[in-house]
Amino acid sequence: MNLKRADNLIGSVYGEQDFKISRAMSGYWLRFAKTGDPSGAVAVTWPPYEKASDLLLEFGNDGIAVRKGFRSKQLNFHDARYKKKIGTN
Numbered sequence: 001m002n003l004k005r006a007d008n009l010i011g012s013v014y015g016e017q018d019f020k021i022s023r024a025m026s027g028y029w030l031r032f033a034k035t036g037d038p039s040g041a042v043a044v045t046w047p048p049y050e051k052a053s054d055l056l057l058e059f060g061n062d063g064i065a066v067r068k069g070f071r072s073k074q075l076n077f078h079d080a081r082y083k084k085k086i087g088t089n
Contacts, residue, residue, distance in 0.1 A: 021059050028057075 028046060032038035039045040044064045047055040058067045 017061055021061070024064060025059050 027042070028038040031040045031042075044057065044066065046057040047053070047066060049055070054069050054072065056067055056070050058065050058070075
């Protein structure tokens with residue numbers, strides 16, 4: 001049986017951009033766990049979620065950006081089905 005070391009497997013699957021995104025995301029999560037504020041002093045502020053604004057923070061190959069309406073059409077469809085199933089408006 002030929003087993004590869006875990007770091008060799010990771011290095012062969014993920015590129016530097018993947019690690020950059022992972023480090024950024026980890027930083028946000030760690031700041032949130034430590035202080036309750038995921039943004040801290042970083043350039044892009046993670047907005048708190050509010051249904052009215054539907055803002056989110058996207059971690060992507062083009063960087064970190066605030067976006068609106070992540071898959072709103074699909075999520076609204078499922079939300080309506082769920083509400084119908086449990087009998088609420």
